Each structure stands twice: as C-alpha cells, then as structure tokens.
Amino acid sequence: MSTEENKAVMRLIEEAYNKGNLAGVDGVVASNFLFSSPGMEVKGRESYKQQIITGMRTAFPDLHFATDDMVAEGDKIAISYTMTATHKGEFMGIPPTGKKVAVTGISIVHFAGGKMVESWGIMDDLGMMRQLGVIPPMGQA
Amino acid sequence: MSAEENKAIIRRWFDMINKHDLSLIDEVISDDYRLGEFGMELKGHEALKQAFTTGFVGFPDLNYRIDDIIAQGNKVAVRYTRTGTHSGEYHGFAPKNKWTEVTGAFFYRLAGGKIVEALGYSDRLALFQQLGVAPPMGQA
Numbered sequence: 001m002s003t004e005e006n007k008a009v010m011r012l013i014e015e016a017y018n019k020g021n022l023a024g025v026d027g028v029v030a031s032n033f034l035f036s037s038p039g040m041e042v043k044g045r046e047s048y049k050q051q052i053i054t055g056m057r058t059a060f061p062d063l064h065f066a067t068d069d070m071v072a073e074g075d076k077i078a079i080s081y082t083m084t085a086t087h088k089g090e091f092m093g094i095p096p097t098g099k100k101v102a103v104t105g106i107s108i109v110h111f112a113g114g115k116m117v118e119s120w121g122i123m124d125d126l127g128m129m130r131q132l133g134v135i136p137p138m139g140q141a
Numbered sequence: 142m143s144a145e146e147n148k149a150i151i152r153r154w155f156d157m158i159n160k161h162d163l164s165l166i167d168e169v170i171s172d173d174y175r176l177g178e179f180g181m182e183l184k185g186h187e188a189l190k191q192a193f194t195t196g197f198v199g200f201p202d203l204n205y206r207i208d209d210i211i212a213q214g215n216k217v218a219v220r221y222t223r224t225g226t227h228s229g230e231y232h233g234f235a236p237k238n239k240w241t242e243v244t245g246a247f248f249y250r251l252a253g254g255k256i257v258e259a260l261g262y263s264d265r266l267a268l269f270q271q272l273g274v275a276p277p278m279g280q281a
Contacts, residue, residue: 038244038264069248069260071218073144073211078218080248080260106246106262108209108220120209120220122246122262124179 005111006070009077012116013065020057022049030115037121059096060085068104075111080104083123087132094134101131144212147251151210151217154256159204161197163190171255178261199231200241208244217249223263227272234274241271 008028015021026045035042035052042048057063062085069080082104087097105123109116129135142150154169166186176183183189196203202225209220227239245263249256 038267069216071211071213071216071248073213076209076211078211078246078248080218104262106218106248106260108211108218108246122244122264124262126265127179 004114005075005077006072008111008114008116009079009109010067013067013081016049016053017056017063017065020053022053025049025053028116030112030117033116034118036119037123038125056085059087059089059091060101061088062086076108077111078106078108080106091132094132097132097134099132101128103128103131142215142251142254144214144217146254147215147217147249148210148212150251150254150256151212151219151249152207155205155207155219155221158193161193161203163193166190169255171252171257174255174257174259176259176261178263179265195231196225198229199234199236200225200227201229202226215251217251219247219249221245221247231272234272237273239271239273241268243268243271 011024012028015023016025029045029048031045032043033045033048035048042051064084066082066084067079068082071078082102084100084102086100087094089096103124105121107119107121110118126135150169157163157165157169166189170186170189172185174185174189176189183192204224206222206224207219208222209218211218222242222244224240224242227234227241228236230236243264244267245261247262248260250258
C-alpha cells in the first residue's frame with residue numbers, strides 16, 4: 001500500500017462523501033468499480049457516484065465519515081469508520097425522519113493500477129434502522 | 142510480532158473456532174481480551190467461550206471462511222463468511238434446520254502474539270431473515 005493509495009481513500013471520504021465534491025472521483029476510482037455490501041451490489045463508477053455517493057448525500061445532506069482505524073497491506077486497505085448524518089431525504093424507501101444517526105462500519109477497498117477497483121463494506125444497518133425509528137419489513141425465510 | 146505472524150495467529154484462531162475446540166484459547170487470546178460488537182462488549186476468555194459454545198450448539202456445523210485478510214503492524218482486518226445449519230437452540234429461537242450464510246468483518250489488535258481486542262460486524266438482518274424470525278426491537 002503506497003501513500004498515494006492511502007491519500008486516494010482519504011480524498012474520496014473527505015471530498016466526495018463529506019463535501020459532495022465529485023470532481024476528483026474519476027482520478028481515484030476505476031471505471032469498472034464494484035461496490036458491494038450485504039444485499040447490495042453497484043457496478044461501474046458512474047452508478048456508484050449516482051446511487052451511492054449522491055444517493056447518500058441526498059438522504060443525508062450533512063453526511064460525515066470519520067476514519068477510526070485503518071489497516072493497509074499490498075493493494076488492500078481496511079477502514080473502520082463512524083458515519084454521522086441527519087436523515088433529510090428518502091433513504092431505502094424510508095421518508096425523511098429528521099433524525100440524527102451515528103453508525104459504525106468497516107469497508108475493505110482493493111486497488112489495481114493505482115485506482116480503487118472494488119469496495120466491500122458492512123455497517124450496523126440494524127442500529128441505523130433503530131436510530132431512525134423504523135425496522136424494515138422482514139421477509140419470511 | 143510481524144504483520145505476517147499476526148495473520149498466522151488470526152488464522153489459527155479461526156481454525157480453533159472451526160474445529161469447535163477452544164481448549165487452547167489461552168494461546169491466541171489475551172486474558173484481558175475485549176470484543177465490541179454493535180455496542181455490546183464481551184470481556185475475557187470465559188465470556189468468549191460461552192458465546193461460541195452457544196453458536197456451536199445452535200449451529201453444529203458452524204464454520205467461518207476467511208474471504209480477505211489484511212495485516213499491518215499490530216492490526217489485522219478480516220472479512221469472513223459464516224455458515225451453519227440452525228438445528229439447535231440459539232438465543233431462544235427454536236431450531237428449524239435452516240441453512241444460514243452471513244458475511245461479516247473483524248478488526249483485531251494484537252500484542253505479544255495474542256489477540257487483545259476485536260471489533261466485529263455481521264449481517265444481522267440477513268441472519269434474522271434466514272432464521273425466519275423478526276429482529277428483536279431494541280432502543281437505539
């Protein structure tokens with residue numbers, strides 16, 4: 001893991017997620033980027049920008065990710081974070097509640113050729129749903 | 142301990158779990174071990190053993206597969222897939238012989254060749270859906 005790759009991750013968090021400035025995304029994320037988390041998969045950089053970054057910032061305009069811990073090795077970096085945000089727009093079908101949430105999670109990012117090619121993440125979804133005051137309808141297994 | 146040695150310790154711990162034999166837990170887990178998971182905290186060997194024993198009873202074929210492992214200095218991050226058939230009592234949920242497959246991740250901190258701290262996440266929503274139960278409602 002080079003310093004450049006660390007900087008790329010920090011830039012994505014600080015600029016794109018925390019400020020909504022997508023100008024630098026293409027420089028650090030590969031066009032065939034794959035974003036996944038349990039039950040969700042988004043393919044391609046453009047879809048990622050629109051559905052994930054812009055989607056999150058529309059639901060949570062004051063979205064803020066703070067990096068709590070990092071582990072980097074080779075072309076991979078794992079990040080432990082705390083997300084704080086206020087629910088002002090529709091999120092996963094949930095109308096805005098105006099509630100503030102603080103949710104923690106872990107993401108693992110893979111690089112190739114200096115750009116992010118894959119990100120897998122898991123967060124405390126259930127805790128978030130509870131903080132929003134809703135629990136989504138559960139399917140029958 | 143190097144990052145590679147710490148990775149080997151984590152792999153050894155997963156092997157113990159997968160063999161459902163924690164008799165040598167002292168060799169990989171520190172006495173003052175702390176696990177944080179979704180705001181809950183578990184401390185020490187006995188609490189950890191008890192948590193896993195509950196898992197082994199509920200899921201007699203409980204298995205963790207390491208999907209990704211990343212180490213730097215005294216830290217190791219793991220992405221895993223946990224599988225098991227719910228054929229025993231588990232946290233009050235009646236066994237229905239449901240196959241479960243859940244992903245998750247751990248951040249570990251090691252010292253002197255033992256795990257001292259872990260931060261864990263797993264896809265609880267998927268587990269509840271697979272068990273065929275509604276998630277317990279709690280206070281945020």
